Amino acid sequence: MNTNLYSQLQEAKSKGQKKFAVLIDPDQMRLGKLDTVLQNAMDANVDYFLIGGSLIVNDMLDKVLVGIRERCDIPQILFPGNSFQLSNKADALLFLSLISGRNPELLIGKHVITAPFLKKSPLEIMSTGYMLIDGGVATTVTYMSNTNPIPRDKNDIAVCTAMAGELLGLKMIYMDAGSGAAKPIPESMITAVSSNIDIPLIIGGGIKTPEKALVNVQSGADMIVVGNAIETDPSLVAELSHAVHSMNKKEALI
Numbered sequence: 001m002n003t004n005l006y007s008q009l010q011e012a013k014s015k016g017q018k019k020f021a022v023l024i025d026p027d028q029m030r031l032g033k034l035d036t037v038l039q040n041a042m043d044a045n046v047d048y049f050l051i052g053g054s055l056i057v058n059d060m061l062d063k064v065l066v067g068i069r070e071r072c073d074i075p076q077i078l079f080p081g082n083s084f085q086l087s088n089k090a091d092a093l094l095f096l097s098l099i100s101g102r103n104p105e106l107l108i109g110k111h112v113i114t115a116p117f118l119k120k121s122p123l124e125i126m127s128t129g130y131m132l133i134d135g136g137v138a139t140t141v142t143y144m145s146n147t148n149p150i151p152r153d154k155n156d157i158a159v160c161t162a163m164a165g166e167l168l169g170l171k172m173i174y175m176d177a178g179s180g181a182a183k184p185i186p187e188s189m190i191t192a193v194s195s196n197i198d199i200p201l202i203i204g205g206g207i208k209t210p211e212k213a214l215v216n217v218q219s220g221a222d223m224i225v226v227g228n229a230i231e232t233d234p235s236l237v238a239e240l241s242h243a244v245h246s247m248n249k250k251e252a253l254i
């Protein structure tokens with residue numbers, strides 16, 4: 001098990017290096033397609049797999065984690081949609097507090113329930129301030145969380161929310177327009193938030209092109225997450241990963 005992913009992320013951030021993660025929803029990903037995605041991810045030097053979904057309706061979680069582990073060494077980070085999506089077969093867990101919402105269950109309630117399991121677990125726990133941003137359509141996560149996303153033109157609310165998360169001691173901020181968002185998070189909001197916090201900033205939701213992935217890291221994102229677009233077209237992994245990592249090459253040349 002890999003137990004120092006957070007220090008790797010902090011070090012990468014301090015050097016201006018960008019990370020690319022592929023989101024695998026165990027429900028959506030048929031094992032046949034998983035093979036293609038894994039091979040493409042290894043070929044393209046993908047940094048992490050995020051494993052999770054808002055609504056896992058079958059028991060594929062452990063099967064997918066073991067299937068990935070058998071085939072490759074890319075670290076697996078759980079991105080749980082609820083407190084049942086836990087497994088010690090992953091490397092780490094995004095311990096999410098939904099700080100854009102005002103649903104106490106997702107701010108602290110579920111955390112109390114899962115704490116005894118996590119305290120004993122070998123998973124690396126990464127406490128993360130999770131912020132939903134309006135992505136132009138009602139996404140599963142908005143409905144399931146029973147919260148309102150931050151309006152996409154309210155950069156000041158996003159900045160203050162992220163700053164509060166950092167001051168509360170959360171280790172990362174994940175701004176998400178929701179899986180399958182029609183509109184990804186605007187660059188101006190990414191710039192505003194990233195220039196006001198010192199912890200790693202993850203950006204996801206509705207990113208479909210290498211161009212948008214690149215402009216997001218140029219705007220200050222430290223990690224880009226893509227799910228849907230890769231489920232639809234697994235060959236996109238290479239271009240997306242290359243776009244995110246192209247910033248690292250530029251940094252190295254300076």
Ligand code: 1GP
Nearest residue numbers: 179180204205206227228
């Ligand atoms: C969703 O940020 C992730 O939580 C990824 O979104 O599936 O739209 O790429 P997509």
